[in-house]
Each structure stands twice: as C-alpha cells, then as structure tokens.
Amino acid sequence: xxxxxxxxxxxxAIADAEGLERILDEDDLSDRIAHGLLVPLPASEALSVNxxxxxxxxxxxxxxxxxxxxxxxxxxxxxxxxxxxxxAVRTVAYQKHLMGVNGNAAPAVGDIVSPxxxxxxxxxxxxxxxxxxxxxxxxxxxxxxxxxxLDVEEEFQQSCxxxxxxxxxxxxxxxxxxxxxxKPGQPGLAQPGLAQPAAAxxxxxxxxxxxxxxxxxxxxxxxxx
Numbered sequence: 001x002x003x004x005x006x007x008x009x010x011x012x013a014i015a016d017a018e019g020l021e022r023i024l025d026e027d028d029l030s031d032r033i034a035h036g037l038l039v040p041l042p043a044s045e046a047l048s049v050n051x052x053x054x055x056x057x058x059x060x061x062x063x064x065x066x067x068x069x070x071x072x073x074x075x076x077x078x079x080x081x082x083x084x085x086x087x088a089v090r091t092v093a094y095q096k097h098l099m100g101v102n103g104n105a106a107p108a109v110g111d112i113v114s115p116x117x118x119x120x121x122x123x124x125x126x127x128x129x130x131x132x133x134x135x136x137x138x139x140x141x142x143x144x145x146x147x148x149x150l151d152v153e154e155e156f157q158q159s160c161x162x163x164x165x166x167x168x169x170x171x172x173x174x175x176x177x178x179x180x181x182x183k184p185g186q187p188g189l190a191q192p193g194l195a196q197p198a199a200a201x202x203x204x205x206x207x208x209x210x211x212x213x214x215x216x217x218x219x220x221x222x223x224x225x
Contacts, residue, residue, distance in 0.1 A: 004153075005112075007153055008115075009112055011151050012112050012113065012115065014151075014166055015115060015118045015120065015164075020061075020118040020119075020120060021118070022117035022118060023089065023090070023091045023092065023118070024091060024092050024093070025091050025092065025093045026056065026091060026093070028091065029059075029089065032119070033059055037061075037119070038060060038061065038119050039061075039062050041060055041068065041122075042065050042072070043058075043085075044069075044072065044082075045082060046075065046076035046082050046083070047068060047082055047084075047085065048082045048084045048085070050085065050125065053087065053088065057088055057090065058085075059089045059119060060088050060119050060122055061119045061165070063120070063165055063166070063167055063170055064120050064121070064165040064169075067149075067150070067165045068085070071083065071124075071140065075133070075136070075137075075140075078136060079130075079132075079133055079136070083124055084124065084128070085122050085123065085125075086123045086125040086160055087116060087123040087160075088116070088121075088122045088123075089116060089119040090114065090116040090117055091117065092113075095113070095114050095116065095117060120164055120165055121162065121163065121165070122163055122165075123155075123158070123160040123161065123162050123163070124160055124163065125159065126154075126159045126160055126161065127159055141161065144169075148166065149166060149168055149169045150163055150165045150166060150169060151163070151164045
C-alpha cells in the first residue's frame with residue numbers, strides 16, 4: 001500500500017480510460033460543480049472534514065462520495081467514531097501551490113499528475129486513529145483494490161490513506177461484504193474469484209484538460225498526492 005510511481009501511473013491511466021479531465025482552476029471547478037459532475041463530500045457524524053480544507057474543495061465524484069459513505073458507516077459501526085477527510089478535489093493551480101510547500105506533492109502538469117485533479121481521489125487522515133483502526137482500514141481497503149474498485153496508497157510523511165476510487169465502484173452488494181470476502185485467517189486478502197485490478201489503458205493522444213461538458217459526454221452521471 002505504500003505509494004509508488006507504478007501506482008501513480010495506474011491511477012492516471014485509469015482516469016484517462018474513464019474520461020476524467022483534470023480541473024484547471026476555480027472557475028473550471030465551479031462549472032463542474034454547477035453541472036453536477038462533482039458532489040459535496042458526504043459529511044456526517046461518521047465522516048468529518050478537516051477544518052482547513054477550503055469550502056470550495058469539499059467536493060468529489062459521485063462514486064467517490066458513495067465509497068466515503070460506505071467506509072465511514074462501517075468504520076463507525078466498528079469503532080463508534082468518525083473518520084476525517086483531509087483532502088479532496090484540487091485544481092491544477094492549487095496543486096502547483098502545493099508543490100511549492102510540500103515536497104511529497106505529485107506534479108500538476110505532464111503525463112503523470114496528482115489524481116486529486118480529477119475529483120475522484122480523497123485522503124483519509126490517519127492522525128487520531130488507533131493501531132486497531134489503521135489495521136481495520138487496511139483490511140477493508142485491500143480487497144477493494146484487488147477487485148479493481150480503487151487504488152490506495154498509505155502515506156506516512158503526510159499520515160493519510162490516499163484513495164482513488166474508480167467508476168466500477170457502486171458494488172452490487174455492500175462494500176463491507178466485499179471487504180470481508182477473504183479466506184478465514186487471512187485478513188486483508190481478497191477471496192479468489194474477485195476481479196483483479198483493471199489493466200492500465202493507453203492514454204489518449206488528445207489533451208486531458210477539456211471543458212466540464214466533456215465529462216458529461218464521457219458518460220459521467222449528472223449528480224496526498
């Protein structure tokens with residue numbers, strides 16, 4: 001679960017295959033919010049949002065919101081406390097700023113950039129979580145990664161779980177049951193038969209930054225690093 005160039009490349013390749021464009025600036029972000037391409041983080045008693053996260057950046061893709069609600073619900077049922085989202089959607093302009101203050105920040109432009117720029121990625125803070133909770137998080141996330149529903153990187157410098165959720169999330173059965181589908185005595189291992197991670201698809205030749213309406217044409221529902 002440690003971050004790697006291979007993981008970052010895969011997150012970018014799948015974002016391209018799913019037709020997700022990188023968000024340029026605050027005007028571009030506002031346009032996508034207005035068209036329902038991004039929805040508010042599903043804050044609740046089970047899921048808090050870091051107070052330092054700008055209001056305008058407390059948004060994500062609809063399937064990422066569903067994932068957060070599922071994760072927070074299952075965590076609260078087990079530990080009776082909330083998880084915290086420390087980062088969500090970012091713009092290219094904001095990522096360039098982060099690169100100047102955070103040496104761990106991924107690039108804002110180029111072939112391999114921060115997946116946060118698509119709105120499909122969120123960070124869950126590890127600060128305040130017990131060892132038991134961190135172990136539970138790993139066991140909950142690894143089977144979903146093995147099933148190709150998401151990619152997760154456990155970051156230690158920034159102390160968070162960096163999670164990119166794919167459109168294939170929206171499980172036919174509850175996420176908790178998928179996460180528990182593993183051999184007895186092998187926590188965190190996917191049960192044989194679960195789909196393997198989706199193969200990285202070649203990136204299209206055209207620019208990856210287009211107007212928000214291109215996301216609609218690509219079939220998007222209207223609703224760390």
